[in-house]
Structures are given as structure tokens and as C-alpha cells.
Amino acid sequence: MTSSAPRFDRGHTDDLMAFLAESPSPYHAVANAADRLEKAGFRQLDETAAWDGAAGGAFIVRGGALIAWYVPEGAEAHTPFRIVGAHTDSPNLRVKPRPDMGAHGWRQVAVETYGGTLLNTWLDRDLGLSGRLTLRDGGHRLVNVDRPLLRVPQLAIHLDRAANDGLKLDRQRHMQPIWGLGKNVREGDLIDFVAGEAEVDAGEVAGWDLMVHSVEPPAYLGRDRELVAGPRMDNLVSVHAGVAALTAVATAGKPAYIPVLAAFDHEENGSEADTGAQGPLLGTVLERSVYARGGGYEDRARAFAGTVCLSSDTGHAVHPNYAERHDPTHHPRANGGPILKVNVNQRYATDGGGRAVFAAACERAGVPWQTFVSHNDMPCGTTIGPITAARHGIRTVDIGIAILSMHSARELCGADDPHLLASAVAAFLG
Structure with missing residues (x-):
């Protein structure tokens, strides 16, 4: 593991913070990623149209998911892919189909918890609405x-003297935000308001996918500003790094492989969706790319056999107040470089061969790296990595950056690490 880490690129980190602020929902994240790809010369393809095998960059968008790839000049039908996988969704509160509710003179919005939400972090926080x-x-x-616009008010300590001894929140009763006053709740109020904000007639709205987000912007933190606090780092840090790396590789010249960015939705609730990693979207896109370049099943099999995927997601930095919750020999640190995530029970897909691929990419990029493994007595989370490996038969390596406060409304990472991650991913894709 090299220790000659370059100082972080402040421009990259500034750009990440802007991306986080401009991407309060998966749909915004995809739109912003697509805009960056188009500016780099990538073209958007329609899934219902016939595809050609032309060289250059292309991408498709489906809801909160995006898959982009770059075909070098002269690429053969069996040329393997190099994939960086990530996800666009984050745990939060999502608006229900009948959102208008209220009690005791307060107007509220009916929400449902999405993913493994750290509920207490949404209390007493100024919230916006997006989607x-x-x-x-x-x-x-x-x-x-x-x-x-909204706020989930916590019960005063005078009415809950045991709050500091163990706060217990009921998802149905305690997490419904307020957004005003009024004795009479009228069905349609929220959507009328949101339609007005979107400058469309409320009568034209047939459905919605709306969620709350913290309106506090990302910020540098600490005496030396060596940390970054912000929302949705899990996992927009990886989406942003993937876009930056893919466009850099496409601009730099002819890569040896076909580099791909796969940004899925719904990872936080199991990936079982047409836009999730459990769905056929990635495999379909890769196969269509092979066939559009004149290949057949044999070329598809050869391409997949030589393909490697980096599943990039956040991992746990050692917590100074809870160090006993971490494996004693694996303490990933902020600004220590990207982490290689290992679990022998296949909650992560990394094996020895994958470790070698990742280490080589970091060495080429001059980037330090670390290893993460869970404490044996702690259940291990999982990612799109094992799903990708099992569904497509593709060698997959789980990586990411080390953060604190994972699944909070506001997470924390080292300011160096996003640039180090993007540099390692670019070396891998190229």
C-alpha cells in the first residue's frame, strides 16, 4: 500500500459538493450526471430504438438509473468491459400516495421510511421536498x-424524560413532518403546491415520486477543513467519481477496455426493481453493445468472461467513540484513500484476484488504499457487488470511501478521499 498520497484536488471536492446539493433525489442525480456526460460528448440513446455500434460515448436513462459507456475506435465485439457500479438512492422519508394529513391544528405530510434510515437524524431539521x-x-x-418547508418535531425532554436514555421512534406515529397550520385538511393540497412549484397544472399530474431532503448545504468541516459534511454521500460520492472517471478516460484517449458506469436506483431497499442491480438493465445494455458491434453469443460470452466490475459504495471509517464496534485489525481512516471491502460470506464480492486488480489500479494512480472487514460479532451490510457478480457472472470487487454517520441525513468523509477514489476508478477504467 503506497503512502505517497497526493494532496486532494480542491476543485474536485468543490464540484462534488455542488453535485450533492443539486441532486436531492435519484432523478436529479441522474439528470445532473447526464448533463455532464453530454457536455463531454456522450449521446443519449433511446432504449426502444435500434442501436448502432458507433465508437464514442453513449448513455441511457431509466428513472433513477443511468448506464453510460465509451466504445473506443476499433473495439471488437468481444472486447471486455471495465465497469464501475454505484447507486443513486439514499435512505430518507418518501411521500405516500395520499399525502395530506393533520392533527390538532397542524397540517402534516404522510411519509414512509425508505431504506435503512437513521431516523433520529431527521428530527428538528429544516427539510425540503424533491423528486x-x-x-x-x-x-x-x-x-x-x-x-x-417541512420539519419532524421531536418531543420536548420535559415530556419524555427518558429520551437521552434510549430514544425510541415509531415510524408511523413519530416521523410525519409538519408543514403548516390549519384545522381542515384538504386532499390534494400538497400536490397542488408541488405542481405549482414545478410550473405545471395540478390536473395534469397523474403520479409522483417525492421525498424529503435536508436543505443544509454541504460544507467543509474542521480546523483545517480536511473533512466534508453533507447529505447523500452514500452513494453519490461514487456516482460523481464514476462520471468524472468515465469522462476523463473517454477524453484522454483509447482505453484498452470498454469503460462503463452503472448507477442503479433502489440499492437501499434490496435492488429489486427494473432500475436496480437485481434487474436485467445492466446485462441488457452490455449485450446490446456487443450485438450492435456485430457480435454474437460467443462474443458476448468472451466479453463477459474478461469483464471486471468495481462496486463502489461507502464503508465505515473507524469511529473514535465506538472503536470496539470495529474489527481490531482493520481501522479505515478518513483521508486514508479508498477502501477494499472484504467479507468471506459474500456480503461483499471481493476475492484475492479482485484485490490484485484494485491494488494495481491504485498503484497506477499513485493512490493509497485501505482494507475494511466487519467485526465478527457485527452483521455485515451488503452492496450491489454480490448481486452483479451472481447475476452476470462478472468478477466484482467491492470498494468505496470510509465515512462516519452512514445513513444519516448528513454524513461525514475526508476531503481528500473523493478525489483519491475518482483517481483510482479512472486508472481502473483506463
């Missing part, structure tokens, strides 16, 4: 009310 509206003509309209 997409589906219109009657089948189109979509993004909406982002990025100002204090």
Missing part, C-alpha cells in the same frame, strides 16, 4: 423545493 411528477401524457417533471 418527480408523472404527467398524464407520460412525461415527467423534476421538482426541487429547496427551502425550509
Whole structure:
């Protein structure tokens, strides 16, 4: 493991912070990623149209998922892929189909918890509302009310003297945010308001996928500003790194492989969706790329056999207040470089061969790296890595950056690590 770490690229970290602020929902993250790809010369393809095998960059968007790839000049049908996989969703509170509710003169919004939400981090926080509206003509309209609109108020300690001895929150009763006053709750109020914010007629709205987000912007933290605090680092740090790495590799010249970014939705609730890693989306795109370049099943098999995927997601930095919760010989640290995530029970997909691939990429990039493994008495989380490996028969390596406060409304990472991750991913893709 090399120790000659370059100082972090402040421009990269500044850009990440802007990306986090501009991407309050998976749909916004995908739209912002697509905009960056288009500016780098990538073209968006329609899944229902015939694809050609032309060289250059292309991408497809489906809801909160995006898959982008770059075909070098002269690439053969059996040329293997190099994939960086990530996810666009984060744990939060999502608006229910009948959102208008209230009690005792307070107007509230009915929400459902999404993913492994750290509930207490959403209390007493200024919240906005974002996502997409589906219109009657089948189109979509993004909406982002990025100002204090909602709040989940915590019960005062005078009424819950045991709060500091063990706060217990009921997802149904205690997590419904307020957004105003009024004795009469009228069905349709929230969607009327959101439609107005999106500048569409409420009568044209046929459905919605809306969620709350903290309106506090990302910020540097600490005496020397060597940390970054912000929302949705899990896992927009990896999406941002993947976009930066893919565009850099496409701009730099002819890569030896076909580099791919696969940014899935719904990882936080198991990936079982048409836009999730358990679905066929990635395999379909890769196969269509092979066939569009004149290949057949044999070429597809050869390409997949030589393909490697980096499943990039956040991992746990050693917590100074809870060090006993970590494996005593594996203490990933902020600004120590990306982490290689290992679990012999296949909660992560890394094996010895994958470790070698990742180590070589970090060495080429001049980037330090660390290893993460869970404490034996602690259940291990999982990622899209094992899903990708099992579904597509592709060698997969689980990596990421080390953070604190994972699944909080506001997470914490080292300011060096996003740039170090992007550098390692670029070396891998190229």
C-alpha cells in the first residue's frame, strides 16, 4: 500500500459538493450526471430504438438509473468491459400516495421510511421536498423545493424524560413532518403546491415520486477543513467519481477496455426493481453493445468472461467513540484513500484476484488504499457487488470511501478521499 498520497484536488471536492446539493433525489442525480456526460460528448440513446455500434460515448436513462459507456475506435465485439457500479438512492422519508394529513391544528405530510434510515437524524431539521411528477401524457417533471418547508418535531425532554436514555421512534406515529397550520385538511393540497412549484397544472399530474431532503448545504468541516459534511454521500460520492472517471478516460484517449458506469436506483431497499442491480438493465445494455458491434453469443460470452466490475459504495471509517464496534485489525481512516471491502460470506464480492486488480489500479494512480472487514460479532451490510457478480457472472470487487454517520441525513468523509477514489476508478477504467 503506497503512502505517497497526493494532496486532494480542491476543485474536485468543490464540484462534488455542488453535485450533492443539486441532486436531492435519484432523478436529479441522474439528470445532473447526464448533463455532464453530454457536455463531454456522450449521446443519449433511446432504449426502444435500434442501436448502432458507433465508437464514442453513449448513455441511457431509466428513472433513477443511468448506464453510460465509451466504445473506443476499433473495439471488437468481444472486447471486455471495465465497469464501475454505484447507486443513486439514499435512505430518507418518501411521500405516500395520499399525502395530506393533520392533527390538532397542524397540517402534516404522510411519509414512509425508505431504506435503512437513521431516523433520529431527521428530527428538528429544516427539510425540503424533491423528486418527480408523472404527467398524464407520460412525461415527467423534476421538482426541487429547496427551502425550509417541512420539519419532524421531536418531543420536548420535559415530556419524555427518558429520551437521552434510549430514544425510541415509531415510524408511523413519530416521523410525519409538519408543514403548516390549519384545522381542515384538504386532499390534494400538497400536490397542488408541488405542481405549482414545478410550473405545471395540478390536473395534469397523474403520479409522483417525492421525498424529503435536508436543505443544509454541504460544507467543509474542521480546523483545517480536511473533512466534508453533507447529505447523500452514500452513494453519490461514487456516482460523481464514476462520471468524472468515465469522462476523463473517454477524453484522454483509447482505453484498452470498454469503460462503463452503472448507477442503479433502489440499492437501499434490496435492488429489486427494473432500475436496480437485481434487474436485467445492466446485462441488457452490455449485450446490446456487443450485438450492435456485430457480435454474437460467443462474443458476448468472451466479453463477459474478461469483464471486471468495481462496486463502489461507502464503508465505515473507524469511529473514535465506538472503536470496539470495529474489527481490531482493520481501522479505515478518513483521508486514508479508498477502501477494499472484504467479507468471506459474500456480503461483499471481493476475492484475492479482485484485490490484485484494485491494488494495481491504485498503484497506477499513485493512490493509497485501505482494507475494511466487519467485526465478527457485527452483521455485515451488503452492496450491489454480490448481486452483479451472481447475476452476470462478472468478477466484482467491492470498494468505496470510509465515512462516519452512514445513513444519516448528513454524513461525514475526508476531503481528500473523493478525489483519491475518482483517481483510482479512472486508472481502473483506463
